Amino acid sequence: MQPLWTHSDHALTQVTYSANGVVYALYGGDEPGVLAISAADGTVIGAYPFANPTQPTDITADANGTVYVADIVCRCVLRLHNGAWLDPVGAYAGNAPLGVAVAPDGTVYAIDRYKDNINYALHILGADDPIPLNFNATAPPFVLVDADGRPLLVERLASLLDQSLAGYLSTVENDGTLSGFWLPDSAPLHADPLDVTGDGRGGIVIAGGTIVYETLWGTRETLLAVGGRSAALSEDGLRLFVIDVNGGLTGYSKVLPTDRGGAPLHLSGAGVGYGMLSEAAPRQAWTYQGHAGETISINAIDPSLTDPLQLNLDMALRVSGPTGAEIAYNDDQLGLDLFGAYDAQIADLVLPADGVYTVAVEWVQGGGVYLLSVRSDQWAAVGADNVIRVAGALIDAAPVERWAFAGTEGEVITLTMITQSGDLDPALELLGPDGARLAYNDDTTDAAMGVNAQISRVRLPATGTYVVEASRFDGSGRYELVILQVE
Numbered sequence: 490m491q492p493l494w495t496h497s498d499h500a501l502t503q504v505t506y507s508a509n510g511v512v513y514a515l516y517g518g519d520e521p522g523v524l525a526i527s528a529a530d531g532t533v534i535g536a537y538p539f540a541n542p543t544q545p546t547d548i549t550a551d552a553n554g555t556v557y558v559a560d561i562v563c564r565c566v567l568r569l570h571n572g573a574w575l576d577p578v579g580a581y582a583g584n585a586p587l588g589v590a591v592a593p594d595g596t597v598y599a600i601d602r603y604k605d606n607i608n609y610a611l612h613i614l615g616a617d618d619p620i621p622l623n624f625n626a627t628a629p630p631f632v633l634v635d636a637d638g639r640p641l642l643v644e645r646l647a648s649l650l651d652q653s654l655a656g657y658l659s660t661v662e663n664d665g666t667l668s669g670f671w672l673p674d675s676a677p678l679h680a681d682p683l684d685v686t687g688d689g690r691g692g693i694v695i696a697g698g699t700i701v702y703e704t705l706w707g708t709r710e711t712l713l714a715v716g717g718r719s720a721a722l723s724e725d726g727l728r729l730f731v732i733d734v735n736g737g738l739t740g741y742s743k744v745l746p747t748d749r750g751g752a753p754l755h756l757s758g759a760g761v762g763y764g765m766l767s768e769a770a771p772r773q774a775w776t777y778q779g780h781a782g783e784t785i786s787i788n789a790i791d792p793s794l795t796d797p798l799q800l801n802l803d804m805a806l807r808v809s810g811p812t813g814a815e816i817a818y819n820d821d822q823l824g825l826d827l828f829g830a831y832d833a834q835i836a837d838l839v840l841p842a843d844g845v846y847t848v849a850v851e852w853v854q855g856g857g858v859y860l861l862s863v864r865s866d867q868w869a870a871v872g873a874d875n876v877i878r879v880a881g882a883l884i885d886a887a888p889v890e891r892w893a894f895a896g897t898e899g900e901v902i903t904l905t906m907i908t909q910s911g912d913l914d915p916a917l918e919l920l921g922p923d924g925a926r927l928a929y930n931d932d933t934t935d936a937a938m939g940v941n942a943q944i945s946r947v948r949l950p951a952t953g954t955y956v957v958e959a960s961r962f963d964g965s966g967r968y969e970l971v972i973l974q975v976e
Contacts, residue, residue, distance in 0.1 A: 504719045627647050807848075
């Protein structure tokens, strides 16, 4: 991220971004209020003191520039529009609301108190009853909205077994029920101070000791190595606004070519990026830092398809090695891993040398947005309990992940792949050191495990490196893979 401007004239505490190009921040002092700042250059547009004593807990804004402030003094949500304070909305329990978010249709979501202030609930303005949240929360949850206007909740929960802390991300379905999944690495959620925001496109930003971008499909990108008190992200994911621990506000920009968005130019071993191709813009190049002997799979898909034979964008993939020589090419996928017949795939490519590889996405016909993914073989290490446990995620652009582990001749193991989120119907394949298939399973024979996959009691024929291909029969979502030695 490249810094664009800094504002340090006010002691700011929390920040939000509006699609009207304005950043709004809470400020303290003798006359606390809301500060409006241009997202483009950091100039102050206006300062709007609160009309009455307040103790604000959160701030958000809609695309029209209406600002919403959760305040536990009035136990309401304050509203600011065009520099004027409007009538507050909502009636909440004592010491609430503790967080606020607003959907594109104007629906206001807030974190309320519940059950004599012991637990937390999601309050939907206008609804009859609040929705109770997990009872083992250690701190107030954060509430966001996704691109469809549905509320997303980020909670910090204490394990009922050992009181360890973990992050949990959930959404509210149309019938009012909650569904969600554990965040695989919750370390950023343990920071203090802490703020969580989002861009509505499937990603959340966690501001703490470092500022990271966590996508709902399982990838994580560190945006800033320094910490922040509060952060906000633009709806295109390219601009970040951070309040530091001293109360200063800095605007940052992600440096990308104008035809890309949402991902760095340099892909990683679990990279996901997207761009747009047309006859007028027929090629885009991405770089990948590879290592000799590494196995990677590259997919480029048209995410807009509803029929596999539909043609919106036909694209090809071309990979060049560190010397510039072409080492792989594909126009239309040869297998059935990807949904669209015109999607491109280079599977199980073994890199010949250390260095920077170029992955070019090339226009063939049609036009539109593509989603590009790179997946590298990952090592699955044995834990302290002699069990291998790894977490992954499968999406349309990355329907297979490969995990390598060390096996010993004669060892008997059981492999289990369990869905953690989404509608994923998982499948498992075990490959031997020579690359030959040893076992495959889609649905386990244990009816209690549903559609989860399990390869039970397979005896390893040789000592060496084995590969597990975690894939899917259908759907997408996060999963846990467990490899257990049983003999």
